[in-house]
Amino acid sequence: MLLPDYCSQERTTLPQFHHEMVVDSNTGVSRHKVWVRLGTERLELPVTFSSLSEGQERVARQVLNRLRSREKKDSEKQKP
DSSP states (O other), X not given: OOHHHHHXXXXXXXXXXXXXXXXXXXXXXXXXEEEEEETTEEEEOSSOBSSHHHHHHHHHHXXXXXXXXXXXXXXXXXXX
16 A cells, blocks of 8 residues: 555545755765655655655655554554
């Protein structure tokens, strides 16, 4: 399942992807810094990516794992 699908299913705010180009000062190579906004939260990884699509996919996967983990913890708290 993809992050937008998960958000639609859970009726939460749809993710908004953002990025900026940063230049590695050591190598001079341009890389992508990618983050996702979910409501008021900004979620990002502390790494940069060689391609925008790679960055978006990786960040989305990590955010989705985090949301699923949070959902699992919440459901375990509700059990008697």
